[in-house]
Structures are given as structure tokens and as C-alpha cells.
Amino acid sequence: QSLLQVKDLSVSIDNELPILHNINLDIKPGETHVLMGPNGAGKSTLGFTLMGNPHYNVTNGSITFEGQDITDASSDKRAKAGMFLSFQNPYEVPGISLSSFIRNAYHAQTGAPVKLLAFQKSLKAAMEILSMDESYADRDLNVGFSGGEKKKAEILQLLMLNPKFAILDETDSGLDVDAVRTVSKGIEEYQKKKDGALLIITHSTKILESLHVDYTHVLVKGNIVHTGDGSLVDEINANGFERFV
Ligand code: ADP
Ligand code: MG
Numbered sequence: 053q054s055l056l057q058v059k060d061l062s063v064s065i066d067n068e069l070p071i072l073h074n075i076n077l078d079i080k081p082g083e084t085h086v087l088m089g090p091n092g093a094g095k096s097t098l099g100f101t102l103m104g105n106p107h108y109n110v111t112n113g114s115i116t117f118e119g120q121d122i123t124d125a126s127s128d129k130r131a132k133a134g135m136f137l138s139f140q141n142p143y144e145v146p147g148i149s150l151s152s153f154i155r156n157a158y159h160a161q162t163g164a165p166v167k168l169l170a171f172q173k174s175l176k177a178a179m180e181i182l183s184m185d186e187s188y189a190d191r192d193l194n195v196g197f198s199g200g201e202k203k204k205a206e207i208l209q210l211l212m213l214n215p216k217f218a219i220l221d222e223t224d225s226g227l228d229v230d231a232v233r234t235v236s237k238g239i240e241e242y243q244k245k246k247d248g249a250l251l252i253i254t255h256s257t258k259i260l261e262s263l264h265v266d267y268t269h270v271l272v273k274g275n276i277v278h279t280g281d282g283s284l285v286d287e288i289n290a291n292g293f294e295r296f297v
């Protein structure tokens with residue numbers, strides 16, 4: 053049974069520039085897929101499109117989530133259905149604390165009231181896993197956060213919202229070795245939970261060292277040119293994308 057099915061998906065930006073060409077993906081519950089490819093290949097475009105960003109126009113094909121066609125669904129609806137995108141460049145949100153932001157997102161996603169004490173307890177536990185100081189919970193979301201702290205805040209949302217499917221777009225870019233290890237630990241924690249599936253977009257491989265990977269896809273110029281298992285990550289690490297270009 054598929055969780056996310058992408059069929060012959062072609063995408064252009066603002067109806068003009070074609071970026072993605074006939075993309076096919078089949079992601080099952082519990083699977084971790086990695087999407088690699090050179091700069092400008094269209095990796096973030098795929099992430100935004102899967103999440104329903106209105107700037108990206110589907111010109112062909114379909115996206116199905118848990119058997120429902122969501123090709124034209126709003127981002128909001130996709131989030132409620134259990135989809136999550138961690139941004140390559142997280143937004144700063146002045147006036148809303150990290151803790152309230154996550155609480156609101158949780159409430160919006162589940163529709164259920166948030167039990168404050170239980171919420172604070174699990175937030176604290178998740179922050180500990182990510183070596184985040186407790187004080188960050190009360191700080192404005194991402195405002196004045198370093199690159200590494202912003203990425204940790206994204207993974208914190210992943211752990212707290214516990215979506216069915218998460219796209220992590222270059223969550224490792226610009227991080228020092230310690231931060232990469234921490235972020236990777238957070239992702240590993242998510243993998244341990246139930247049937248959560250991941251699409252990890254990256255062009256480095258450090259973050260993947262301690263993670264189980266089921267499939268690796270190589271995206272070049274808007275086409276998936278190769279799909280392999282987890283060992284493809286190591287091969288690309290050693291030889292780059294040369295043979296796929
Ligand atoms: P990647 O994430 O693989 O580096 P992107 O998806 O960001 O690649 O970009 C793919 C191509 O689409 C690039 O040529 C980029 O310049 C172009 N592109 C992406 N977003 C936009 C946008 N909002 N407007 C115009 N061009 C864009
Ligand atoms: Mg890039």
C-alpha cells in the first residue's frame with residue numbers, strides 16, 4: 053500500500069519555465085527515500101510542489117496521498133492530511149514563539165485541543181534530543197537563530213507534529229559537524245516512530261551516515277535519471293554526479 057504516489061508529474065514555474073519532467077515516485081509507510089542531484093536540478097521544486105505551493109504549476113500527472121488525489125489540494129489540506137515540509141531556508145516569524153508556533157501547527161493539524169502540560173513535557177523531551185536549550189521555546193520563531201538552530205527548530209517540528217510523511221529539504225546544508233550529527237539523531241528518532249516516511253533532499257551525504265535509507269533517486273535537469281538502494285548514496289559520495297549528467 054502506497055503512502056505517496058507521484059505519477060508522470062511535470063511542473064513549471066508560474067506557467068512558463070518547465071522544471072520537472074514526468075517524475076514518478078512511490079513511497080510506502082516507513083520508507084526513507086533520498087533525493088540527490090546537482091544544484092538547480094529541481095529538488096526544492098519537487099518539495100514545494102508536493103506540499104502544494106501555488107507558485108508551482110502541475111502541467112501533467114498526479115500526486116496521490118493515502119489513495120486520495122491531492123494534485124490540486126491546498127497546502128493546508130496536505131498538512132492536515134499528514135504531510136510536512138522542512139524548508140531549505142526556514143522563515144523568521146517575529147511575534148510568535150517557537151513553542152506557540154508548534155502548538156498552533158499541532159492544533160491545526162489534529163483539530164484536537166492541545167493539553168498544555170503534556171505538550172510542554174514532550175516539547176522538552178524533543179528539545180533534549182536535539183540539544184536545544186529550553187529557552188528557545190519562548191523565543192520568536194527563527195528570529196536571530198543561527199543556521200544550525202533554524203534547522204534544529206525544523207526537526208523539532210518534525211518530532212512534535214509527527215507527520216505521516218516528511219520532506220526534509222537540505223536540512224543539513226550549512227551545518228557544522230556537531231549540528232549535522234544532532235539533526236541526524238533527530239531524524240533517526242522520527243524513523244523509530246510508527247510508519248513515518250521520509251523524502252530527504254540533500255546534496256551532501258554526511259547526514260545520511262547513521263540513517264537507514266531504502267531508496268536513492270538522482271534528479272538531473274528535472275528528470276529522475278536513476279534510482280538505487282541506500283548504497284547509491286556512498287557511490288555518489290565517492291564519485292559525484294558525473295556519471296548521471
Ligand atoms: P535545486 O533545489 O535542485 O537546487 P530548484 O528546484 O531550487 O533546484 O530550482 C530548479 C530550477 O528552477 C532552477 O533553474 C531555478 O533557478 C528555477 N527556479 C526555482 N524556483 C524558481 C522561482 N520561484 N522562479 C524562477 N525560477 C525558479
Ligand atoms: Mg540547492
Ligand code: MG
Pocket residue numbers: 095096097140222
Ligand atoms: Mg534546493
